[in-house]
Amino acid sequence: MQDTITNEPSSQNSGEGVALIGRPVISATGLFTPTESITxxxxxxxxxxxxxxxxxxxxxxxxxGDVEALTYSSVEFIEKASGIKARHVMTKEPILNPDIMAPRFEERSNDEQSMMCEIGVKAARQALExxxxxxxxxDAVLCAASNMERxxxxxxxxxxxxxxxxxxGFDMNVACSSATFGIQTAADYxxxxxxxxxLVVSPEITSGHLNxxxxxSHFIFGDVATAVLVEDAARAPANHWExxxxxxKTVFSNNIRNNFGFLNRATPEGVGKADKLFVQEGRKVFKEVVPMVADMIIEEAKRLRMDPKTLRRLWLHQANAGMNRLISQRVLGHEANDDESPTVLDTYGNTxxxxxxxxxHLNSEDLDVGDTGLICxxxxxxxxxxxxVRKIA
Structure with a gap:
């Protein structure tokens, strides 16, 4: 297990009395959404x-009895299991083709911009603008994402x-926590x-590692790219987030896993051994992660001398509506409404x-100056x- 804490909220010292030079803020965010969507x-x-x-x-x-018959999926099953109603993808037709059921992209030459770079740049430019x-x-670019294309x-x-x-610039991969780990790394710089x-850029073409x-799990993931500009408060725009x-926090578990890699690859059709693509023990993940995350939030709020119930908004990881409901309930002391814990899971899927x-990015501009919130x-x-974070100006 590894547990990392940095920076008191209003102190210029961290760790063993080391003087801090800068005060990090989020100056802006950017978002690229693919045009194609699958209901x-x-x-x-x-x-x-x-x-x-x-x-x-x-x-x-x-x-x-030598082969197990496959079972139908249904809209009701998907929405009850996840809360997802649709997801954006970079390429729709091959995913919906029963003979393929995987994304297919034209291979680009080394002289052409890669796909992850292309969508990451679009999100980054919006954040900069x-x-x-x-x-x-x-000064630096961190590409923080769950799967790199090379x-x-x-x-x-x-x-x-x-x-x-x-x-x-350098790449980071901590799966679904890559962006927040990237934000702390940027803040530490x-x-x-x-x-x-x-710039913390997260181009997530998750359709490529979904079975x-x-x-x-066939309904879980969608494609997108985000960017977060982390800066010293001294140079930040008037409207920003302290x-x-x-x-x-990390705790090793095999309950969510993907064994694809250059030493151990899936077949070209993407339907080789199941563990070469995304696999999970969903019930175990739910049971173990919900209390871990809720306790982590509450403990950190206490360290900040903050009542977690006073958090104006929770921007939680968009993986499962049920998980978010329970985490927010433990943190806020009641079941959160859409204003307190907004969801994009229904239209974006798990990204x-x-x-x-x-x-x-989509649910922060309406907050008042001084409001505090949590990205998790x-x-x-x-x-x-x-x-x-706290909204400034």
Whole structure:
């Protein structure tokens, strides 16, 4: 287990009396949303056609007990299990094709911009524009996402070059907590004076590592890209969010896993051994993660001398409506309404590390000056991250 805490909310000291140079804030966020979307109705029709074909082709083996018959999915099952009603994807047609049921992209040459870079840059440019910032003002780029489309060169360095940013960049992967871990890393650079402006970019093409033929998970993921501009308060725009604290926690678990990698790959069709794509023990995850995350939030709020019930809004990881409902209830002391804990899960699906950032991006401008809120992630690892923020000006 690893547990990391940084920065008292109004102190210029952290750790063993080390003087802090900068005070980190969130200056702006950006969001790229793919134009194509798949509804539950479309997804279920495609999946059930695949089930019919599979059961017909294996009728004799199923009758003999050698092959297990597949079961239909349904809109009701999906919405009860997750709260998801639709998800955006980079390419819709091959996913809905029962003969393919996986995204298909034209391979790009080394001289062309990669897909993750392309969508990451779009989200980053929006964040920079909203902050009134020129790319040359940024010191570093962190690409924080659950799955990179290649090992190297780092996606962050490609995004850095595409934006025209000097300085440095590197990739981070802590699955669904990548963005919050990236925010703490960026905030630490600011606190230490190693950077005054850092872009945390999370291009999540999660459709590529989902097994669309698995009834228990075929509905979960969607594609998106987000960006968070973390800066020193001294240079931030008038309207920004003070980062009161960040806290990270990891506890090893196999209950969410993906064994795909250059040493152990799935088949070209993406339907090899099931564990080469996303797999999870959903009930175990629910039972173990909910109390872990809720306790983590409450403990950090107490460390900040803050009553967690006074948090104006929770921007939680968008993985499962039931998990968010229970976590917010434990934190706030009552079942949260849509204003207290907004959801984007119904239209975006689970977008891994981008989920809580989307919720913050789309549901934060209406808060009043002085309001406090929480950006929180949790997922494979297990990993969890909290970012307590206060609205300024």
């Amino acid at each position: 539950n109705e479309e997804l279920v029709a495609s999946f059930n056609e695949f089930v019919d074909c599979h059961n017909a082709e294996n009728a004799e083996a199923i009758e003999a 909203r902050a009134g910032r020129d790319p040359k003002d940024v 090992g190297y060169p780092a996606m962050a360095i490609e995004i850095q070059q595409a934006l025209g940013i000097e300085g440095f 600011v606190r230490a004076g190693n950077a005054k402006s850092v 669309w033929r698995d009834r228990d 980062i009161l604290s960040t806290k990270l 891994s590390s981008a989920g809580s950032i989307i919720a913050f 992630s949790f997922g494979a690892g297990y990993s969890a991250g909290t970012v307590f």
